Amino acid sequence: MMSEMGMSLPKLPTPHGEKLAALRENSKLPEVDRERVDKARKVYEMWRESCLCVSGTREQVIQALVAQLQQYKRYIDLELIFDSPADWLYRQKGQTKLDNSIIEEFLPILVTSVFGEDLADDIFELGPTTCFSNLRFESSIVELSKGAGAAVKSKDQDFAISRPVFLKTSHHKDFRNATTHETRIAYVAAECKTNLDKTMFQEAAATAQDVKTAVPGAKYFLLCEWLDMTxxxxSVTPIDEILLMRRAKRLPSSARKSFSKAADRKANRGTFIEYLDGNPFSSKVFERLLSHIEQVVRADGLDTNKALSDGFF
Structure with a gap:
């Protein structure tokens, strides 16, 4: 993907495409679903290509991409998973990760479509990755450990704007008996949830604390499709903001119980369609996320003269 000026942009990951490919090779996938998954992979390729061709003003780009997200996500949720004549795809949604991997693939496309030139000609990486969260030294005074016993702790992020970092540690000035470590520094990190409950919220708060301890200026967001908690x-957590992509609550458990078997899903298909179509992805919510990201990728450096004239910085 290239910007208008011909500058190279970060390589866009394909986590959802990889999940679809893995699903097709899964030995547990019912035979009746194999042809349906093949069709889904073709629909995926068309969706991705269509997203990469979007152009226009910032508002037009956001609205067009979110509309395409809505259409494709509806296809996967309804026509591939919900309409399956077998029950395996519906029951294994959490394991196959077809749900949130769509968002993981969509966010880098959205961000580069809006901030392409700001991310060009640099070593930025966008998308799901593993980022630095802590460094500790597993050593003692009675034992000279290789690399000073440095142990780098990293944490998986569903989406991050990051740069690679390489660390080399040793007890010696000439770095003999050293160890090297490769990880990434997250400047923006986000966790993507299909359904957000209180336990997930608490886990995300702990992750946000790790991210911001490692990089104090980092931003951490929690994105969810359906809210499943109060x-x-x-403000009392390190999470910068929780963004409700559909601005809606999860379908009640009483309704979800009627979807467990293929025959029941067929009988209650209208309820599910009304639920999906009545709560589309919100362009305003994605615009809000982009506004937060803009503060990071377009941040101005400190002007010392201005700080002195203003009297604050």
Whole structure:
């Protein structure tokens, strides 16, 4: 993908495409679903290509991409998973990760479509990755450990704007008996959830703390498709903001129980369609996320003269 000026942009990952390919090779996939998954992979390729061709003003780009996200996600949720004549795809949604991997693939496309030139000609990486969270030294005074016993702790992120970092540690000035470590520094990190409950919220708060301890200026967001908890203020946590992509609650458990078997899903298909179509992805919510990201990727450096004239910085 290239910007208008011909500058190279970060390589866009394909986590959802990889999940679809893995699903097709899964020995547990019912035979009746194999041809349906093959069709889904073709629909995926068309969706991705269509997203990469979007152009226009910022508002037009966001609205067009979110509309395409809505259409493709509806296809996967309804026509591939919900309409399956077998029950395996529906019951294994959490394991196959077809749900949130769509968002993981969509976010880098959205971000580069809006901030392409700001991310060009640099060593930025976008998308799901593993980022630095802590460094500790597993050593003692009675034993000279290789590399000073440095142990780098990393954490998987569903989406991050990051740069690679290489660390080399040793007890010696000439770095003999050293160890090297490769990881990434996250400047923006986000966790993507299909259904957000209180336990997930607490886990995300702990992850946000690790991210911001490692990089104090980093931003951490929690994105969810459906809310499955009572909202809690993020002001008392390291999470910068929770973004409700559909601005809606999860379908009640009483309704979900009627979807467990193929015959029941067929009988209650209208309820599910009304639920999906009545709560589309919100362009305004994605615009809000982009506004937060803009503060990071377009941040101005400190002007010392201005700080002195203003009297604050």
């Amino acid at each position: 909202p809690i203020s993020t």
